[in-house]
Amino acid sequence: MKLRIKKDVLLEGLNKVSKAISTKNLVPVLAGIKFDLTVDGLTLTASDNDITIQTFLNELDSMDIEKEGSIIIQGKYILDIVRKLPDEYINIEVIDDLKILIYTENSEFNLNGISKSEYPNIELEISKTPFNISSKVFKNIVYQTSFASSNDETRPILTGINFKVMGNVLECNSTDSYRLARKIISLDNVVEEGYNIVIPSKNLVEFSKIMNDNDDIVELHIFNNKVLFKYDNILFQSRLINGTYPNTANLLPEESLLKITANINDLYNVIDRASILTSDKEKNIVTFEIDQNKLIVKSSTAEIGRVEEKMLIDKNNDENIKISFVAKYMMEALKSFSTEKVEISFVGEIKPIILKSSEDDTLTQLVLPIRTY
Numbered sequence: 001m002k003l004r005i006k007k008d009v010l011l012e013g014l015n016k017v018s019k020a021i022s023t024k025n026l027v028p029v030l031a032g033i034k035f036d037l038t039v040d041g042l043t044l045t046a047s048d049n050d051i052t053i054q055t056f057l058n059e060l061d062s063m064d065i066e067k068e069g070s071i072i073i074q075g076k077y078i079l080d081i082v083r084k085l086p087d088e089y090i091n092i093e094v095i096d097d098l099k100i101l102i103y104t105e106n107s108e109f110n111l112n113g114i115s116k117s118e119y120p121n122i123e124l125e126i127s128k129t130p131f132n133i134s135s136k137v138f139k140n141i142v143y144q145t146s147f148a149s150s151n152d153e154t155r156p157i158l159t160g161i162n163f164k165v166m167g168n169v170l171e172c173n174s175t176d177s178y179r180l181a182r183k184i185i186s187l188d189n190v191v192e193e194g195y196n197i198v199i200p201s202k203n204l205v206e207f208s209k210i211m212n213d214n215d216d217i218v219e220l221h222i223f224n225n226k227v228l229f230k231y232d233n234i235l236f237q238s239r240l241i242n243g244t245y246p247n248t249a250n251l252l253p254e255e256s257l258l259k260i261t262a263n264i265n266d267l268y269n270v271i272d273r274a275s276i277l278t279s280d281k282e283k284n285i286v287t288f289e290i291d292q293n294k295l296i297v298k299s300s301t302a303e304i305g306r307v308e309e310k311m312l313i314d315k316n317n318d319e320n321i322k323i324s325f326v327a328k329y330m331m332e333a334l335k336s337f338s339t340e341k342v343e344i345s346f347v348g349e350i351k352p353i354i355l356k357s358s359e360d361d362t363l364t365q366l367v368l369p370i371r372t373y
Helices: 007-020 075-084 135-148 201-210 264-274 327-335
Strands: 002-006 032-038 041-047 051-057 063-067 069-074 089-095 099-103 108-112 131-134 160-175 179-200 217-222 226-231 234-239 258-263 285-291 294-301 305-312 321-326 341-346 353-357 360-367
Touching: 002 007, 007 032, 007 041, 007 051, 007 075, 007 089, 007 201, 032 063, 032 075, 041 063, 051 201, 069 075, 069 108, 075 108, 131 135, 131 179, 135 160, 135 179, 135 201, 135 217, 135 327, 160 201, 179 201, 179 234, 179 327, 201 234, 258 264, 264 294, 264 305, 264 327, 264 341, 285 327, 321 327, 327 353, 327 360
Parallel strands: none
Antiparallel strands: 002 063, 002 089, 032 041, 032 069, 041 051, 051 234, 089 099, 099 108, 131 217, 160 179, 179 360, 217 226, 226 234, 258 341, 285 294, 285 321, 294 305, 341 353, 353 360
């Protein structure tokens, strides 16, 4: 294998696939990036068995291919070398099958490679019936739902986002059993085969980081135990989480006792300030007291002190309520909206709090209250 390639092109490809490299993997070869060079271009592959990322670099005007071949190069070292070399072009040459020479006009690195035969056989299959979604919409789904999934591996099913496809409707749910994020969108095409799968949240977050902000198309290829995303010149494959996702539809109350409307930024900042006086951000409890057209936000801890703030709100009736919740959960729910105002529905002091926006009916956030007595 012998190649001369533009540094920026190679570095962009390495940055994409390196997200699939795990330093903790029990299989040493999976700490490497597989280089496959043909007359058509350079394919880079990395995997940690949980996710696999492959990108194809075919900008032939930015590379000179002298000799085809395949080799596995330690991911950490090739990434650091390419990142730190100042030259515009980098030469990569394999000598004696397993010796790798990386050089520029003034620099030379010699690395030990790994034979391609040691790399596990990873099948990146394409299904006959994929469905498409805008990359901008997909990134938004991940941003608006992933934070509500659980980090607790004792209930693996809750560490993922549930994707349900029926006809032309995609419903995504994420919950850690204390809150719920739900996003429902309409697809451009009808999907004849219904799907109900759970994809690990952390994998979706990694995939969304690879995407740019262009409104390109993402293809979803769904199989029994894995999902493959095809985007631009990237294939991103993730395992699916086995099990049945809980039915979250019955968590959303249909009626409300009281609805208030508030400016999202103002409300977020008030809750943020109210949560200052605590030694534990994760369990910081904030109380809402709604009296006439005022929202009173309170927080207190015995060893530190108390805080109280007031802000004006709009409400739909004369009901008043007092309700407590975890500040972090409410703030993350508020942050997921891209609109100026939020509508918050209260059903009772120990019933779920529902957040929606009149400008974006595709997104619903639910936060469970905390008993303070």
